[in-house]
Every structure is written in C-alpha cells, then in structure tokens.
Amino acid sequence: MCRSIFILLFCLLIGFPSSAQKKYTIKSKRAIKNYELAAEAYRYMDNPKALSYLEEALKQSPEFIEAWLFKADVLHQMGNKKLEIEAYQKAIAIDVNYFANVHFNLANAYLSIGAYEKALQKYEDFLELPKISGRNKNLALKRIKNCQFAIQAMANPVDFKPVNLGKSVNSSFDEYWPSLTADESLLVFTRLISEKQQGTEVILKRQEDFYVSHRNDSLWMPARPLSAIINTENNEGAQxxxxxxxxxxxxxxxxxxxxxxxxxxxxxxxxxxxxxxxxxxxxxxxxxxxxxxxxxxxxxxxxxxxxxxxxxxxxxxxxxxxxxxxxxxxxxxxxxxxxxxxxxxxxxxxxxxxxxxxxxxxxxxxxxxxxxxxxxxxxxxxxxxxxxxxxxxxxxxxxxxxxxxxxxxxxxxxxxxxxxxxxxxxxxxxxxxxxxQPKSVSWLKGNVLDAKSKKPVTASLLLIDLQAMDTIAHISSDRKDGSYLVCLPAGKEYLFSVSAPNYLFYSDHFAMLNDQEKSKPQTFNIYLNRIEKGREIVLRNVFFEIDSWEILDKSKMELNRLFDLLIAQPKLRIEIAGHTDNTGSEDHNRLLSANRAKEVCNFLIMKGINAERLTFKGYGASQPVTDNISEEHRALNRRTEFRVIDNE
Structure with a gap:
C-alpha cells in the first residue's frame, strides 16, 4: 500500500508485476531497474535504501522525470524539505506539464517551510492547469488564503519575546503540555524520557510521565516526578x-x-x-x-x-x-x-x-x-x-x-x-x-480553620455572581490542611460563602468592578465558629434600597444561605440585628435598622421558618465596627447581622 498522498501516479506504476508492462519516459534499463528496486524498498518502508536506488537511477538518466518525482516523495517521507523542493523543481524543468500535481506538491513543500510567496505562486500555477482534481483544487484555494493571511501577518507581527523556563524545568529530554495553578505556585508538565542504545541513536524506550515544579518567589524549583501512583510504565500525558x-x-x-x-x-x-x-x-x-x-x-x-x-x-x-x-x-x-x-x-x-x-x-x-x-x-x-x-x-x-x-x-x-x-x-x-489578552482573573486563597482550635476544617466554598445570580465556583477545602483557592474574574460582584456541618457559615462580599486594589490576589484564612449561643455573623451580602428597608434582589442568595442553615439546624433560634452609620438622626437610624431587620425575618418566615425561632432588633448607629470618617468605613457600619440565641 502506498504511504504517500502526494504522488498517486507512482501508486499505479510500482504496482505492476512486470517492467515490460510499464512505460517510462527514458529507455535506460539500468536506470529503470534501480527505479524498480527503489519501489520495492519503498514498499518495505526502507526510505534510505529507496533514496539510494533513485539517486543511482538519476546518475544513469538525469532526465528520468519519474525518478525525480519519486525521489521528492521519498524525501517528503524523510522530512528533508530542501531536497524535496529541489527534486520537484528538477521534474518541472524537464516537463512542466508531465504531472499536474507536481505544482500542487511543490506549493505544499514551500508552504511547509514558510516560503509563502513561492507557495502562493505555485498554487496559482496549479489552478491554471486543465483537468486538475476537485479535491486538490479546493485545497489549493484554501491554502492560497493561508498564504495571503501569512504574508499579511508577517508584515504586522505581534509582540513575542519567549523566555526559556530554565534548567529546573527543562532538561535534555522533551518537556511539553504545561499546566499552572491560578497563583502560579505550581507547574505540572509532561516529560518524554527516551532511552537509547549505548553508542547509537536507536531508541529502546520512550516514556511519558508527569513532573511538577514549585515556584519559590520568582524561581522554579527543580522538577520532580509528580507521583508514583499516577506515573506508570505506560504513557500518561496532556494533563x-x-x-x-x-x-x-x-x-x-x-x-x-x-x-x-x-x-x-x-x-x-x-x-x-x-x-x-x-x-x-x-x-x-x-x-x-x-x-x-x-x-x-x-x-x-x-x-x-x-x-x-x-x-x-x-x-x-x-x-x-x-x-x-x-x-x-x-x-x-x-x-x-x-x-x-x-x-x-x-x-x-x-x-x-x-x-x-x-x-x-x-x-x-x-x-x-x-x-x-x-x-x-x-x-x-x-x-x-x-x-x-x-x-x-x-x-x-x-x-x-x-x-x-x-x-x-x-x-x-x-x-x-x-x-x-x-x-x-x-x-x-x-x-x-x-x-x-483574556480578562484578568484574581484569586483568593488561604485555609479554612476552626476559630477556637485553629485546626483545618473541610468546608464547602461557594462563589456566586450577584448580578447574574449564577454560581461561579463551588469547591471544597483540603481535608488535610483546610487550604483553598478560588478564582475571582474581574468586572463582577460576588457573594462568597463558606460553610461546614455544625458551624456558622462565613459570608463575604467582593466587588471586582473598578477598584484595582481590591482586584489584586488576596491571601487570608477563614475562621469558622461552631454553632454556640452568643455567636454573631455579619451578613455581608444583604443589601437594601437607600434609606429604605426594601431588600434588593441580589440579597436573596445570602438570605437563602441563612434559610438553609436554619433548616439544617431545626433547634437554632436567632436574632436579626440591623445597624446603620451615623448619618441622620438617632431615632431615624434606629427605626430604619429595626425595619430592615424585621424585613429579613419576614423573608425567612415567608420561606417557611417558624416565627418563634426569629427575633429582630434595630441598633441604629449605636454599635459601629469602625469610625464613620470615610464612606468605606460607613459602609462597614451599615450591616445586617444574626446572633445565636439558642440551639437546644
């Protein structure tokens, strides 16, 4: 079976059993004999021997066009583009019309080395010939577009200054297919290890395995095998x-x-x-x-x-x-x-x-x-x-x-x-x-720990896009050390919630909209409190209309988390507390905060929580968590909390 898709002519010629049945453009029996010996070697995939016979045939008959075309095909199989192109050029010089596809093949060879102007010309030459195959015609039209695109792209290059990651990652073997954590602290890649016979280029074994390198400051540490559990005697890759x-x-x-x-x-x-x-x-x-x-x-x-x-x-x-x-x-x-x-x-x-x-x-x-x-x-x-x-x-x-x-x-x-x-x-x-560039994605990482013992807690971490009401991430902290990492794509407003059985959930809010400082990666630990009498939690994702107790729609995701906690803990009784900043009179603030706390209770009651499990109180501006000097600080003082009254 012919291995080349380039010279169909020779799939026909070398298939005949008797040279007497073949018609060649030359008469030299010695050249023809070497040509047929080359065809035999080619059948057995011995390209070097086939090339040797063809070169001998061409020494005897330099005008042997079939041999030039066959030589080009063998050189293509061997990956020698320069000599392949020379062989096609020799064939065309002998007879430009002998084999129409030689122009197509030569164009392909030029394209494969990035000689786009020459490839474009040969594709156009090919399309002007009569009786060309429809398939190759369509391919030539497509590749003309590639040549035109490439010529334009090379005239307008993008900025590209590649830097080798260095000997800690790269070795004398092939390294490829990198994978990277969001904080860029860990790099996993595939390494192809080749064992050669001593003193020769004969490859005895090729083994693909995973390797890992950790970054220390700006330096990659020496790579090591990822895991004996994953790396086997077979090949693993593309991770x-x-x-x-x-x-x-x-x-x-x-x-x-x-x-x-x-x-x-x-x-x-x-x-x-x-x-x-x-x-x-x-x-x-x-x-x-x-x-x-x-x-x-x-x-x-x-x-x-x-x-x-x-x-x-x-x-x-x-x-x-x-x-x-x-x-x-x-x-x-x-x-x-x-x-x-x-x-x-x-x-x-x-x-x-x-x-x-x-x-x-x-x-x-x-x-x-x-x-x-x-x-x-x-x-x-x-x-x-x-x-x-x-x-x-x-x-x-x-x-x-x-x-x-x-x-x-x-x-x-x-x-x-x-x-x-x-x-x-x-x-x-x-x-x-x-x-x-894609839009920047920040990240948040740290450890989830028990607030008292400081031991790791296996927790569920939820990140929700408050505008789209869509879950962006739902992950678990590591069972051994409580570590977590969650990505925060820019341009969004997020609810971030962390929960674990028998703990009060942790709630946070991230507005990754315009504040570049807040959009920077952050590292902090989350301390979860067990459900105990007197414990308080700030509901950082409960929002109201300005100077109103109307709950905004984006608050419902947070309130649903509180509802889930009350369902999971049927004996839990809580107080909803409303707080304001010091803007406005004391009476106004106390009434506003009380109505907001009441509205949260009403939301939970409407969802099915028994009213006897809920109380509410408005504290106005009497319990600030910080001063009221800046708008940022006033926003922290405007908050809704819940406090555990009883869990028995």
Whole structure:
C-alpha cells in the first residue's frame, strides 16, 4: 500500500508485476531497474535504501522525470524539505506539464517551510492547469488564503519575546503540555524520557510521565516526578489542573479499564498525595479517541478532544458539565456537546482560561499560517462562542503550534517549542500581547480553620455572581490542611460563602468592578465558629434600597444561605440585628435598622421558618465596627447581622 498522498501516479506504476508492462519516459534499463528496486524498498518502508536506488537511477538518466518525482516523495517521507523542493523543481524543468500535481506538491513543500510567496505562486500555477482534481483544487484555494493571511501577518507581527523556563524545568529530554495553578505556585508538565542504545541513536524506550515544579518567589524549583501512583510504565500525558491544583485530568491509553484506545482520567490531591486515577467514564469516554482535557478553574466544566463519529471534522473539541460527585468519589457529567468553532478538519489542544470565558485552541482547518495554528474565541452574552481569531505571527508559524496556556491574570502565556533555543522541546513563557489578552482573573486563597482550635476544617466554598445570580465556583477545602483557592474574574460582584456541618457559615462580599486594589490576589484564612449561643455573623451580602428597608434582589442568595442553615439546624433560634452609620438622626437610624431587620425575618418566615425561632432588633448607629470618617468605613457600619440565641 502506498504511504504517500502526494504522488498517486507512482501508486499505479510500482504496482505492476512486470517492467515490460510499464512505460517510462527514458529507455535506460539500468536506470529503470534501480527505479524498480527503489519501489520495492519503498514498499518495505526502507526510505534510505529507496533514496539510494533513485539517486543511482538519476546518475544513469538525469532526465528520468519519474525518478525525480519519486525521489521528492521519498524525501517528503524523510522530512528533508530542501531536497524535496529541489527534486520537484528538477521534474518541472524537464516537463512542466508531465504531472499536474507536481505544482500542487511543490506549493505544499514551500508552504511547509514558510516560503509563502513561492507557495502562493505555485498554487496559482496549479489552478491554471486543465483537468486538475476537485479535491486538490479546493485545497489549493484554501491554502492560497493561508498564504495571503501569512504574508499579511508577517508584515504586522505581534509582540513575542519567549523566555526559556530554565534548567529546573527543562532538561535534555522533551518537556511539553504545561499546566499552572491560578497563583502560579505550581507547574505540572509532561516529560518524554527516551532511552537509547549505548553508542547509537536507536531508541529502546520512550516514556511519558508527569513532573511538577514549585515556584519559590520568582524561581522554579527543580522538577520532580509528580507521583508514583499516577506515573506508570505506560504513557500518561496532556494533563490539565484546576485553579487550586486539587484536581488533575489527563490522557492515558490502552489501560485495562479503558472504553477506547485513549481515555480521560482524573486524580485528586490532598496535601501532597494524589489519589489513584479514576476513569471519567461515560458519556465522556467512548470507543473513540478521547484526549487533551482542559478543566475549568473550579472543576465544573470540561473541554476535550475526540474523533467520535457525531462530530464535524476529524478531531473536534467537545464540552461537558459536572452534574455531581458521588459518594465513592466518582463523577457524573452531562452528555458532551460539540463546539460551534469546530471545522471540517482538526481542532486540538483546548485551553479554557480561569475566567471560563476565553478559550484557546489549535486548528488546521481555519485560515492561518499553514499548519496547526493557535486561535482564541470568547464566550458571548448569549452563551455562544465568538468567531475564532488567529493569535498572529510569530506566535504562529509554518510549524504546528499546540498546547498554549495563559495565567489567571491573562498577562503571560506558557507553551512548548522545539523551534526556539533549547534542548529539544522546552517550555517557554512570553508576555501576552494586550490586544489578545483574556480578562484578568484574581484569586483568593488561604485555609479554612476552626476559630477556637485553629485546626483545618473541610468546608464547602461557594462563589456566586450577584448580578447574574449564577454560581461561579463551588469547591471544597483540603481535608488535610483546610487550604483553598478560588478564582475571582474581574468586572463582577460576588457573594462568597463558606460553610461546614455544625458551624456558622462565613459570608463575604467582593466587588471586582473598578477598584484595582481590591482586584489584586488576596491571601487570608477563614475562621469558622461552631454553632454556640452568643455567636454573631455579619451578613455581608444583604443589601437594601437607600434609606429604605426594601431588600434588593441580589440579597436573596445570602438570605437563602441563612434559610438553609436554619433548616439544617431545626433547634437554632436567632436574632436579626440591623445597624446603620451615623448619618441622620438617632431615632431615624434606629427605626430604619429595626425595619430592615424585621424585613429579613419576614423573608425567612415567608420561606417557611417558624416565627418563634426569629427575633429582630434595630441598633441604629449605636454599635459601629469602625469610625464613620470615610464612606468605606460607613459602609462597614451599615450591616445586617444574626446572633445565636439558642440551639437546644
């Protein structure tokens, strides 16, 4: 069976059993004999021997056009683009009309080395020829667009100054597919270790494993194997981690519990220990090829690549949402949907940014520099994805570009390359051009602890967009140390709530709208109080109309959290307390605060809480938590609290 898709002519010629049945453009029997010996070697995939026979044939008959074309095909298989181009040029010089596809093949060779002007000319030459195949005609038209795009892109390059991550991360082996936590403290990547026979280039073993490097200040520490539980004698790769580094999704092939050849697995980290990997299962994994997962910051959205038959092209990007985590730790996901951005060709290496609104992927089906290019698309207000935008030159080149990720801030990208200064494939970073940056995502991290004992608490952390009334993140703190990390995309107003069984919940409010200082990453510990008589909690996400006790709609998410607590603790009795700043008279403030507290009680009663479990009181401005000098301080004094009266 012929291995080349470039020279169909020779699939016909070398298939005949007798040279007497063949008609060549030359008569030299010695040249023809060497040509046929080359064809035999080619069948057995011995390209060096085939090339040797062809060179001998051409020494004997330099005008042997079939041999020049065959030589070009062999050189293409061997990856020698320069000599491949020379062979095509020799064939054209002998007879420009002998084989129409030689112009198409030569254009492809020029395109593959980034010689766009020459490729454009040869594609145009090819289209002027009579009786060309419809398939190649369509491909030539598409590649003309690629050439035109590339010429324009190279005339208007984007800012691109890649920096090697250094010897702590990169080695003499290939490193690729980086994954990064939101705080950029932990980097996970794939390393391909090759064992060669001593004194030769013969590869005895190729092993893909995960490695991890921690950042200390601005320096990456020496990388080490991620975990003996995850790294096996087989290959693992193409991983993606959640923003807090607690969950990792990756590709593994030919395992005993696989649904197809390659499946997606996940593992969970507690402290420094990773769990035994679990197959994600159906409906994500099928008999088809599933790989290259990208997990959203909070672990609730999964993007991956599959060649399942229901797709648009060969390899497509698919999306699924987490339904629930079962008691045994296994996950249930929605039926995957095919993204609208997919082309009729291949889309690969998806990366969803921490804000879950910006997707980077690689495609050879969209207009670009000729091979796999990197594109970005952004989620629109209607939930659809925008028209993909090429990231530009020289981020994209004539080579394949895949596996790019961007930090949560949106300012820096990480990728692997073997076309830059390094040892094989190395991991690099570069500053993202401002015009194509995703919106910045801040983060909040720390530990959830018991307020008295200071011991870690396993808690549920909830982040809600108060404007859209949408859950942005729902994660758990680490069981061993109580650590957590949650991303805060810019431009939104958030309710942040932390709860655990037998504890009063913690409530906070973040307005990441215009205040750049508040939008900076923050680190602080959360101390949860057990449900005890006299304990007080500020409801930081309860809001009223100005100088009114009308509850704003965005307060309902917080009040529902209080309702849930009262349902979970049926013996709990509380007092709702209203407080104001010192603006206005004492009587006015006391009446306003009392009516606000009463309105909160009415809300809970309307939802089904027994009125006997609730009392309310307005304290006016008599119990400030700070002075009233600034508006910021006055806002802290205007608050609604609840206090535990009894829990028995």
């Amino acid at each position: 993606s981690i959640t923003a807090d580094g607690k969950y990792m999704y990756f590709t593994a092939c030919d395992r005993s519990d696989s649904y197809g050849r390659c499946d997606i697995y996940y593992t969970v980290r507690e402290g420094d220990i990773w769990s035994e990997p679990i197959n994600v299962g159906r409906p994500i994994n099928t008999k088809a090829w599933e790989a290259q997962p990208s997990i959203s910051a909070d672990g609730r959205e999964l993007y991956f690549v599959s060649n399942r038959k229901s797709g648009k092209g060969n390899m497509d990007i698919w999306h699924s949402s987490l339904l629930e985590i079962l008691s045994d730790g296994r996950q249930r996901w929605t039926q995957p949907t095919n993204l609208m951005i997919n082309s009729a060709n291949n889309e690969m290496s998806p990366f969803i940014h921490a804000g879950n609104q910006y997707l980077v992927f690689s495609s050879d089906g969209l207009t670009g520099m000729g091979a796999y290019d990197l594109f970005k698309t952004e989620r629109q207000s209607d939930g659809n994805w925008s028209e993909p935008e090429n990231l530009g030159y020289p981020i994209n080149t004539y080579s394949d570009e895949m596996g790019l990720i961007i930090n949560a801030k949106g300012s820096k990208a990480f990728f692997s390359s073997d076309r830059l200064q390094g040892k094989g494939k190395d991991i690099f970073s570069f500053d993202m051009p401002i015009a194509i």
